Amino acid sequence: MSKFLCLRFRQLLRAYCNPWVLSCLLITVTVALPIFVIFSHLSWDGSGGKESLSELGIQEWEFEDALDNTGILMLGTGLITLILGSSTAWLVTFYRFPGSKLFSWGLVLPLAIPPYIASDTYWNIFDYTGYIPYTLAKQGINPLYFIENFAHDMEGAIFIFSFVLYPYVYLLARASFLQQSGSLLESSRLLGRGSWGTFFRLGFPLARPAIIGGVALVLMEVLNDYGAVERYGIKTLTTMIFKVWTEYESYSGALHLAAILLLLVFFILALESIQRWGINYTVLTQGKQGEKPQLKKGKAFAAFCCCAIPFGFGFLIPTGQLLYWASQTFSQVWDRDLAWSIINSLSLAFVASTLTMILALVMLYSLRLHKTTLLSFATKVATLGYATPGAVVAAVVILSLTWLDQTLLYSLFFLPLILGYVIRFLRLSFYSIESSGFDQISPSLDEASKSLGATPGRTLLRIHLPLLRPALIIAFIFVFVEVLKELTLTMILAPPSSDFFTLSTITFRLAVTDGVPYRAATPSLIIILAGIIPVFILNYLLYRDSKND
Amino acid sequence: MTEILSIEKLSKTYSLSLPWSRWVRRYLWKDQSVPQIRTAVENVSFSVQEGEIVALIGESGSGKSTILRLIAGLEKPQKGQIQIEKKTVSTPEHCTAPETRQIGMVFQNYALFPHLTIRQNITYGLHQQNKKQQQARVTEILDLLQLKDYAHQSPHQISGGQQQRVALGRALASKPQLLLLDEPFSNLDVMLKAPMRQEIRKIIQETKTTAIIVTHDEKDAFALADRIIILRQGEVQQIGTPEEVYHQPQNAYVANFFGKTNLLNETEKNKGAKLEDGRKAIRPENLTLAKNGVRGVVxxxxxxxxxxxxxxxxxxxxxxxxxxxxxxxxxxxxxxxxVTHQD
Structure with missing residues (x-):
């Protein structure tokens, strides 16, 4: 028996004691383990955490209010994005109407606008001096009622989130619709189902996993957001973490709240994966759709409106307003702060995306060399960070750094921020390199290289790296832009000097803290312009296989 | 003649990765009907002599490709061992890495490196030699395969037959002790197959290479192999020369594998090859319609x-x-x- 154990131990040792496996496990431990440590700060009986909250002077009803608000925001945004995303995707994929080609990529553009920028813009559009209240006042209607009850309230926030986040649903729904065989839908039409019937009986059910997956992404963005809800004065879990952390300077309180937030995220992830259970059919991809039916007159107009409204509210109006403001203030906003914020943002983004890319590459290559259960589990865990809201990631970073050394957090300057970005965006890099890189390289190339006497390192250098170059560039750009946009994490983890700004934090300070949205327009536009690049890449990647477009 | 490869009692099973629902059924509900493992190779033994061409033949799922991958070191066996030139390379406890085995392999999809030219592809395995030796060897290979004019093109610019020759040349460049070919003809047009068979046999014989070919097409095996090994569900059915396996099959499976066969009950008047189960196998072309013999209605x-x-x-x-x-x-x-039996 002991001999057997000894043998088994040596086998395990041989299997796991090689640089690739070890580095992969090391990355997992550093990147993901803190996320789980946070749960130790959740007091299950509800006493410890709440006690510390009430000691801080936060009432129970405040906490319950925050939970309620978070729930209403998620419910409202989830429902509206579900409807907006799937209906526009259906129209654009299966019908022709004026502007349908333009909308097919234009509808993705709101993705380039972070919610906090859109909320600043709409806040000021709907403010007392804005166009709509101005018109209302001119008609003799008191605009105060409208502003306070709709535009600057929960309704306003749900409106913002819905119109800038629906592209997540749209993108995934459209990719799924495009995969549905044209002949499948044609046969449904021939069997006597109208276009509505076909959508509800066939198109939607087949695309449901993708659509719900999109909604889950939207909900995580809602949970991640700090800027927009702060602007609209809505108390959510995220703003509460902020408050506890910055105003009361309470570690344990913030960590307790972060753990609750993380539980919520895991709940969404669980629901999302449960809805995929039992789906074991593969949608046929053969049989391209023939000519798309051309919509006429009333129907064409309705379809046009259906797509124009989300595109307009989600992209045209905020961008137009920002362009107008920027053109008015462009000459005045260029100062030392803005210049430094651009330099800071670019260098942070460069370092973070390079590091993330390298880590993702190492993990993926170890997984390719040793496809064991342990490693695939490790990579899944390591990439959980993307589902984790920025505030939680920040709490995790603070927790792990202060655990190592109390003074470490403040002495490392950039490092906590970089670590936070890596935790949060590793998944993005990982997934890009996997799906448009390693998955496209036949495993027989590895085997051929091996049989020709090449070591794993040489194979990576000579075979994989040259073939992976496009995927690596895509991964780099994706993370780069996300870092430029990221606000929550950056605000908490930025070096604690009063004149350290990045593009996103200077935008937020100018628009919300200083209350001069006009001056925030220029950095906002820079972020949006940068954000448009990955949108186009995404569009290209998702639809390059469909020739009928 | 020396023995290049020797395989003893080799077995390989795969543990199936179960989807969620089946995992629950298997491990929580203890449903024994959900399979956990799939046997790919079961107790296989054979050896290959220097200069010999051996064909492994069987239906899909018979384990023929797995044996090839085990020999190459791309998979580990659960039981048994593999020796190459009397050196043990694979046992359940220890496997030497594929890159140290000096085995050339031609893959079903050729696995040419798409970002390298034909010349670079062939040079790839020669990294331990110096530049001069590499040059000389590559030129030699390009000559042998008549690919000189294509040396600087990319794999996607040349035809399927040429790609296959490049794959063969790449595998042969470092003068391997053993050449493995995995379904080498399955990606070729029917019209191309026959000439490619001839050509590949010529090249293998000229270079005096020992080779193992995996195929599901009996024509490949007959045209190329000195010996044929028939596999079914991971087990060896028969090993013999092409003539032996065709005319003296050991069981009904082998008899039917190479084309239609009349399986007759054992009586004195029935001639033909005797099977393990006592029946006799007679090929349809060995029977003639005649005046005397067994009478029947068409x-x-x-x-x-x-x-x-x-x-x-x-x-x-x-x-x-x-x-x-x-x-x-x-x-x-x-x-x-x-109907009567020809003599």
């Missing part, structure tokens, strides 16, 4: 170009006989004929 006649297939029903309770005959000489459905 049930069906089908024209196949080179021959007619005539199905004869002798008497009630006896097996149908299939006869291939080049000309019918007036035989039609319903006629009474006699």
């Amino acid at each position: 049930k069906d006649v089908t024209f196949y170009g080179q021959y007619y297939e005539v199905v004869v029903e002798p008497k009630e309770g006896e097996e149908e006989l299939v006869v291939y005959t080049p000309n019918l000489e007036g035989v039609e459905v319903g006629a009474t004929v006699s």
